[in-house]
Amino acid sequence: MDTAAARQDAGHKVNAVRAVGTRAVLAELAGTPGVLALQAQLLEHPLPGQVDVLAAAETVMVTADSPAAARRIARQLLELDLAAPVQRDGGLVVIDTVYDGEDLAEVAELTGLGIDGVIAAHTGQPWTVAFAGFAPGFGYLVGENEALTVPRRSSPRTAVPAGSVALAGTYSAVYPRRSPGGWQLIGRTSARMWDLDREQPALAAPGSRIQFRAVRESVALAAGPRPEVLAPEGASGPEVASGLRIVSPGLQSLIQDLGRHGHSGLGVSAAGALDRASLRRANRLVGNAPGAAGIETVAIETVAGGLTVQAVGDQVLAVAGAPSELAITTPAGPDADPGRRTVPMATPFALLDGETLSIGVPESGFRSYLAVRGGVDAAPVLGSRSTDTMSGIGPAPLAAGQLLAAGGDSESGVVGNPELQPEFPGTGVTVLDVVPGPRADWFDAAALESLTGQEWKVKPQSNRVGMRLDGIPLQRIRDGELASEGTVAGALQVPPEGLPVLFLADHPITGGYPVIAVVVDSQLDLAAQVPIGGTIRFRWAEPGTTKPATPGHNHETAAEHEVSN
Numbered sequence: 001m002d003t004a005a006a007r008q009d010a011g012h013k014v015n016a017v018r019a020v021g022t023r024a025v026l027a028e029l030a031g032t033p034g035v036l037a038l039q040a041q042l043l044e045h046p047l048p049g050q051v052d053v054l055a056a057a058e059t060v061m062v063t064a065d066s067p068a069a070a071r072r073i074a075r076q077l078l079e080l081d082l083a084a085p086v087q088r089d090g091g092l093v094v095i096d097t098v099y100d101g102e103d104l105a106e107v108a109e110l111t112g113l114g115i116d117g118v119i120a121a122h123t124g125q126p127w128t129v130a131f132a133g134f135a136p137g138f139g140y141l142v143g144e145n146e147a148l149t150v151p152r153r154s155s156p157r158t159a160v161p162a163g164s165v166a167l168a169g170t171y172s173a174v175y176p177r178r179s180p181g182g183w184q185l186i187g188r189t190s191a192r193m194w195d196l197d198r199e200q201p202a203l204a205a206p207g208s209r210i211q212f213r214a215v216r217e218s219v220a221l222a223a224g225p226r227p228e229v230l231a232p233e234g235a236s237g238p239e240v241a242s243g244l245r246i247v248s249p250g251l252q253s254l255i256q257d258l259g260r261h262g263h264s265g266l267g268v269s270a271a272g273a274l275d276r277a278s279l280r281r282a283n284r285l286v287g288n289a290p291g292a293a294g295i296e297t298v299a300i301e302t303v304a305g306g307l308t309v310q311a312v313g314d315q316v317l318a319v320a321g322a323p324s325e326l327a328i329t330t331p332a333g334p335d336a337d338p339g340r341r342t343v344p345m346a347t348p349f350a351l352l353d354g355e356t357l358s359i360g361v362p363e364s365g366f367r368s369y370l371a372v373r374g375g376v377d378a379a380p381v382l383g384s385r386s387t388d389t390m391s392g393i394g395p396a397p398l399a400a401g402q403l404l405a406a407g408g409d410s411e412s413g414v415v416g417n418p419e420l421q422p423e424f425p426g427t428g429v430t431v432l433d434v435v436p437g438p439r440a441d442w443f444d445a446a447a448l449e450s451l452t453g454q455e456w457k458v459k460p461q462s463n464r465v466g467m468r469l470d471g472i473p474l475q476r477i478r479d480g481e482l483a484s485e486g487t488v489a490g491a492l493q494v495p496p497e498g499l500p501v502l503f504l505a506d507h508p509i510t511g512g513y514p515v516i517a518v519v520v521d522s523q524l525d526l527a528a529q530v531p532i533g534g535t536i537r538f539r540w541a542e543p544g545t546t547k548p549a550t551p552g553h554n555h556e557t558a559a560e561h562e563v564s565n
Contacts, residue, residue: 012037012082017074018438021518022067024488025074026438027060032130032142032170035060037082039131040207043265047073054264054486055131055206056510057140061486063264092126093204095174096215097165101185103153107167110150118186119214121148122165127172127210132267133484133510136391137176137194137202139267141210146170156182163188165212172212177392187212196381196393202266240403242313244372247356250299250306253398254464255376256369258291260384260393264486264509271388271505274464274528275367278321278421282371285318285348285416292375292409293385295398297368299324299361300532306359307370307398311351315406316373316415318348322365322424322529327358348415365424365529373415377407389464390506425530429455432519432527433541437492439482439514447474451492451516456500456536464506466493467527469536473498474516484510490519490527492538502536504528 012034018026029035039055042062049069054061062077064070099119108115127141152168157180160166164175166183175181176193193203204210246253256279259272273279273296280290299306306324319326323345330339331354343349351357359368378385378395387394398404440448456469474494486509487493492500493513502519503511504527519527520541530536 014038014077014080017077019435020061020438020486021488021490022435022520023070024061024063025070025077026485027062027077029058029060031058034082036128036130038080041080041082047076049073052262052264054509056133056485057483059485092209092211094211094213095189095191097187097189097212099187099214101165101187103184104186107150107184107186111147113147118148121145122172122186123212123214129204129206129208129210131206132265134267135176135179136267136393138173139204139206141172142170143172150184152182153184156180160185161188163190165189206265240312240405243403243405244315245310245312246398246400246402246404247308247310248305248400249398250297253295253297253307254387255293255378255395256296256386257293257384259386259505260382263382267509268382268391268393269388269506269509271386271394272384273369274505275321275369275525277525278369281346281419282318282320282369285320285346285419286316286371286373287410287412287415288371288373288375289409289411292371293378294376295370297359297370298366299359301361306361308356308358310356311353312403313353315351316348317351317357318346318371319359319368320346320421321368322362323421324362324368325360327360329356331355344418346421347418364426366531367528372406373410374406375409377405388506390508425526425534429535429537430526430530431537431539432523434492434517434519434538435541437515437517440516442476442478442514443474443516444477450474452538452540458530458532458534458536460532462532464504466504466507467502469500469502471499474500476514482512482514484512487511487515488518490521490524491515492517502527
């Protein structure tokens, strides 16, 4: 084999595999050609137990259906021969572009190509969607001509118009929706990169090829992509014969099921209920399928009132999760005064036509889940009724006056028996087990000791995307930036300031800060119930398991989570 061929083969081998929590692994490759080759092969020939594949700049993250499958996949990835990548028949997408971007003149100067040269270089080659991220439909495009390599803007824009064609580093992209961004804008297009009305929402998925075509006539840009979030249905919306009317949504109430998995390649996170066990319990109590859509609600003492709903027709309900007072008010009749009664948590009960249920502030924990027999009947998006607060996909947050229809997701003719609930986090310290993250080697032993040796306070800026933690900052031992790579719920990402962010269900699918540790999957429900102002202590778990760490377990085990050629 000649030297050039040897270099090509070396670039198409997995160099190392790192664990990302207990159910995902991160394969490291020499560059984009290897990333594309591995991504193509895994999509064409999935490995046993493979659930999802997410390519990034220099890595491919593979999510598995179990810890055992993740360990098996890690070994198999190192054995794959990627010298001849599988070619995907994705066709060629032509995007008509008006080259009049605000940064076109600056790009022309930075590259030395001149404006006409930039346009010629951008249109004179096919681009390949290497990976997705940032927002649904946002594809990182790679080409063979490195003459267009330019840095990001020193000061990102607060709002980039939808349809903007841009460059950053060695990549090109089209912004699918109005959003902040620091890429160099060279043009605009009316091509709809993300459209939920299409069978395949993304105009170009990873592996697809794109050809930009310069047009001189004005491209009539739409106001933006169709909203992915469904507008709330108020009194003027479709008539609901049986369901619930939202009297007050409280601090925040969202429709959630168990999430939309398997779409990370489109830039879409799983979302779904943060406390999955509580949603399953509420559904089980009313006779629903485990994944039926319910209402996830949050209430705190500083905000008056929690979720209040009114029955439209007789309903069977159950509330699980953070223990709260459940008060039912019966409307006054011609011969009776209004009545009030309470019902217990984790127990099915009837809410008769016209009665209202109010969920109080939790005594402990943070999130409660309301299930209605039949499930909440909202329009599914990519197979799920979940609200993704980061991507803006799924039903809108609930609003006063909104009508929710009860669906047909019941699977039992009877309701369940009352159930005991676990203890929920309160004012004390919540202990969460973690395994070393894929970038634990960006930190020294002192930082790893500090992670588990102190108590972290949950800051008010926390949300469904991530819990922001306050404590003694963690110091890195490496300078520079980490190329964006796949992330998972439970990841503890450490930005330069040193204060970790614990990713939850609506987290970005890729991130550029090192992940020092990952909360084990079985404790994500517990993590989601830690209230604002609550305290967390992290504890090392045994490698590859979700059992508590044994005495004397040291931090050298980070190396056990990496294998390499």
